[in-house]
Amino acid sequence: MHTFGYRANALLTFAITALAFICAIASFSDKFSNQNPSAEIQILNINRFKKQSHGNDEVSLTLDISADLQSLFTWNTKQLFVFVAAEYETPKNSLNQVSLWDAIIPDKELAKFRIQVSNKYRFIDQGQNLRGKEFNLTLHWHVMPKTGKMFADKIVMPGYSLPDAYR
Amino acid sequence: MGFIGETVDSIKSIKIRQLLNQAITLGLIVTSALIIWKALICVTGSESPVVVVLSESMEPAFQRGDILFLRMTKEPIRAGEIVVFSIDGREIPIVHRAIKVHERGDTKEVDVLTKGDNNDIDDIGLYAEGQLWLNRHHIMGRAVGFLPYVGWVTIIMTEQPIIKYILIGALGLLVITSKD
Numbered sequence: 001m002h003t004f005g006y007r008a009n010a011l012l013t014f015a016i017t018a019l020a021f022i023c024a025i026a027s028f029s030d031k032f033s034n035q036n037p038s039a040e041i042q043i044l045n046i047n048r049f050k051k052q053s054h055g056n057d058e059v060s061l062t063l064d065i066s067a068d069l070q071s072l073f074t075w076n077t078k079q080l081f082v083f084v085a086a087e088y089e090t091p092k093n094s095l096n097q098v099s100l101w102d103a104i105i106p107d108k109e110l111a112k113f114r115i116q117v118s119n120k121y122r123f124i125d126q127g128q129n130l131r132g133k134e135f136n137l138t139l140h141w142h143v144m145p146k147t148g149k150m151f152a153d154k155i156v157m158p159g160y161s162l163p164d165a166y167r
Numbered sequence: 168m169g170f171i172g173e174t175v176d177s178i179k180s181i182k183i184r185q186l187l188n189q190a191i192t193l194g195l196i197v198t199s200a201l202i203i204w205k206a207l208i209c210v211t212g213s214e215s216p217v218v219v220v221l222s223e224s225m226e227p228a229f230q231r232g233d234i235l236f237l238r239m240t241k242e243p244i245r246a247g248e249i250v251v252f253s254i255d256g257r258e259i260p261i262v263h264r265a266i267k268v269h270e271r272g273d274t275k276e277v278d279v280l281t282k283g284d285n286n287d288i289d290d291i292g293l294y295a296e297g298q299l300w301l302n303r304h305h306i307m308g309r310a311v312g313f314l315p316y317v318g319w320v321t322i323i324m325t326e327q328p329i330i331k332y333i334l335i336g337a338l339g340l341l342v343i344t345s346k347d
Contacts, residue, residue: 005341023314063295079227081284083266094272104265106227106285121289126269126278140247143226149312152247156266 013044026076027148033074039067039139039155041084047118049130049167058128059123059162063101065139066114073108080105081142086123088135098123100137129153159166173277193342213308218251218262219318224283225249226260232319236261237308244268244277244303253282255295260307263290269300277303292342 041063048060065084072080081101091094101118105111142155173288190276207216216237220229226324228249237251244250246268254262266289267280293300324331 002318025313081228081247081264083247089272092272093269095243095268095270095274098267099246099266104227121266142249145313147314150249150310 023147024075027145028061030074030076030143030145030148034072035071035139035153037067037069037072037153037155039069039157041065041137041139041157043137043160044116046163046167049163051128051166052124055128057125057128059130060119061100061123062114062116063117064114065101067112067139069105069111069141070108072141073111076145076148077108078106078146079141079144080111082145083140085122085138085140086135086160087135087138090125090127090129092127092129096125130162131166132162134159134161136160183250189342192235193339194341210246211236211238211308213237215251215260215307218245218260219321220262221259222236222283224285225264226285228284229262229313230264230315232316234314235310236308236312236317238311239306239308243275244306246278250279250281250301251307251310251319252301252305253307253318254293254298254305257293257295261290279306 044062044064046061048058050058052058063084067082069080069082081102081104084100086096086098087101088096099121100119100123102120103115105113115164136156136158138154138156138158140152141152142152144150180330205214209213210216216244218237220231220233220235223231235249235251244265246265249262249264251260251262261281262304263281263283265279266282267278269278279302280289280291294301324334
């Protein structure tokens, strides 16, 4: 009943239960943080706009992204994954999401930033629908916890449009 | 002689009882593990509700040895989600982030492009030859939760099978020799 093995087992079980409980509470505590992120994106330039040889439209553009995501950090936050996606509708597709830029923010101090970049991933349509296309730029973020549940949200910025002609 | 015979019989019967008891305990442990696993599959809708991260392609979000909890729901796949997918001809499923999504208006069929956070290029090179997009049937689930380090146990056990046998042997011995 009170052998070494029995006690070691009881201790281990209790330690693991306590650890699991602490992890669960840490994850749960994320729900109570006050979040007021803000973001603004401008299109500085359309660098290139053409039809590819096999028929899909491709755009290259330069973005000016500024955002303040510091309020998303809590004590259980390991990192923030942020990306900007162009989102639009075409006759064929009810939703197109094309990621243009992304970044990993490991630290709260770095979560307030302003950056001017051209698109990191190619902005290619499935077809030739981009001339004069209206689209949204959406800043998405995925919060990676130290442990527990991951969560995500976004800010949708509507009202961007592409030129009417290739250039 | 009768007395000795009785004693022998009683010892024998005790042993059989004990043996049966131990067999049942062992069976209970195995079946309850199986029940928990199958219940998880039912609740999460994913064929493999828990996976261990084996590669460095999603660092720093997920490190080797971390455990991911997966769910597979009817909800559509969206860009930014971390999905687990398997490619025809590849045995080990891959956990990467969706960076492009094109969803058909009529059939709701999706074309998804993925990329590992820690990789410089997207995953087209990982897909089967001639495959440009992932479709719904390639995707086994999406990551919803995360527990660090715990998966090291399984990594060590698969890479050093001897440790697995020692562990199983020790546990078996414990079950057999323990008397409540």
